Amino acid sequence: MPDEYPHRTRRPVRARSAIALVAAAGLIAACGTGDGPVDIFGDGGWRGGLSDAHNSASVAPDGSRDLALEWTRPLGAEIATRPSIAPNGQITASMAASGNCPLGSFQGESGRKRFCNGLGPSGVSSTPVADTASNLYAGEDGAVVSVNQNGQTRWLAPVYGVPRTPQFLPDGNLLAITQFGQVNVLSNQTGQAAAPVLDLVPTPDVLAAPDTALRPADDGLVACLGGGPSCPVAAAPAVDLAASVVYVVLWRDGAIAPQVVALKYTAGPEPSWSEEWSSELLPTAVTSSPVLSPDGSRLYTTDVEGSVRAYDTADGREVWTYFVGDRAPGSVAVAPDGTLVPSGGAGATLRAVRDAGDTPDVVWERTDLVQAGAPAVAGSTVYAVTGTDELSLTTVDLATGETVDTDALPGAAGYSPGVVVGPDREVVVPVGLGTLYSFR
Incomplete structure (x- = not known):
């Protein structure tokens, strides 16, 4: 993984064996960043892949409407998920393990590499989440690992499978649900189990049936791309911190x-x-991932056929359906005022939709803006990657759909996993083929 300034490399941490992790008898723990629990609920940053516990892909402060490209950073590997931005502005991305460096962290103001750590090869399938101390929590093959802002390991906890992007629970503990449907609650400080394991899908009992084999940690991850039954939980859960309720899309046994x-x-x-x-x-x-409305009364899903579906969180009743386009690739972004900005598939146009109770109402649609990446919302401002042959970051007014700024993404090709917004209103755009663009 190249580092353009200065030209030096760091020795990567060797990837751990998934089999060894699953077979581990106990927790591998290292020093934390303090003796007490970490307060993980402060403001600032884009903590996880979809910003917050609601998976809203939005932040409350209004976004800048006069951006300029500050730096670009070649990653040397493909990136399939959004990065996260810690409260200190540090950007962390999970990348294909082509260079033995799938967990890369970069300074927000310059793009310079902070650290580059090894993970199991399946770590690329989810985004690390950050707490207020800028500690990171990442899933990999058969484990959850926490590192501090310098990349030093705080703790390592074995789990069954590969965690989807971790979340935090109301008591500050870490929630890690694997693609096998195993629900783990871990102390953010030590990684020790803070609640009994919940298996949403029965786990093979090797004690009762010694000849029963556990599935390899990465089994079913390919099926997660299509939502097949061999991947019971394909994406990160949404968490209502006020109600202490977790929402997950589950394919039962x-x-x-x-x-x-x-x-x-x-x-x-x-x-x-x-x-x-x-x-x-x-x-x-x-x-x-499922997405919660700001007041927690609605849950939104986007299926592989391109339909956004709204559910009443009181009883799980489907309220309405809205078709976005064939194979919409990502979750909707939900603005602080509740407006939805769907993520469209290839050729889908940019639009805003309002949940009117029993029906979805289209607020505006820009047929001239073709989406090439999942959008983000900052207050009353929408950021979207648009274009076909040449890609741009397009800034749009949420209320009217009017373009207020357009910035080129030089040399960008392919599709963006999604725009993210940092604590200083910086806007970071990853492009799937392996480049980060930062605007301020």
Whole structure:
């Protein structure tokens, strides 16, 4: 992985064996950044792949409408998911392990590499999440690993499978749900289990049946791309911190289709899980994360056929459906005022939709702007990657759909996993073939 200034390399941490991690008898722990729990709920940064616990792909402060390209950074590897931005402005991306350096972290103001760590090859499938101290929590083959802002390992905890992008729970513990449907609650400080493991899909009992083999940690990840049944949980959950409810799209064992499932988390001396409700079987697969409305009353999914579906979070009832376009690749962005900006597939135009209760109402549609990446919202401002042969970052007014700024992405090709917005209103655009662009 090249580092343009200065020209030097760091020795990568050797990737760990998934088999060894799953077989580990206990937790591998290292020093944390303090003796007490980390406050993970402060403002600032784009903490995870979709910004926050609601997966909103938005931030409350209004975004800049007069941007200029500050730096570009070649990664030397493909990037399939959005990066995250810690409160200190540090940008962290999970990249294809072509250079033994799949976890790369960069200074927000310059793009200079902070550190480059090894992960299991499946770590590329999710985004690290940051806390207020800019510690990072990443999933990989058979484990969750936490590192500090300098890339030093804080702790490593074995799990069954590969965690989808981690989230935080109301008590500050880390939530890691793997593609196998194993729900883990881990202390953000030590990585130790903070609640009993919940298996949404039965896990093979090797003690009761010694001849039963556990699935390899990365098994089913290819199916996650299409939402198939061998990947019970394809994407990160959404968390309602106020209600302490976790929402996940789950393909149950033996089912013919997935469902949206609401899980109540009860913290305390004896933490526990209970199922609040499950929706009817979905018409088709969902590969993107569910998204909560700002008030938590609605949950939105985007299925592989390109339909956005709205659910009442009180009982899981489907309220309405809106067709975006064939194979819309990502979750909707939900603005602080509740306006939806869907992520369209190839050839889909940029638009805004309002949840009017029983129906979706189109606020505006820009037929001249073809999406080439998942959008982000900052207050009343929309950022979207648009174009076909030549890509640009287009800044749009959320209320009117009017273009207020257009900035070229020099040399960009392919599709962007999605725009992200940092704590100083910087806008970072990853392009799938392996470049970061930063605007201020």
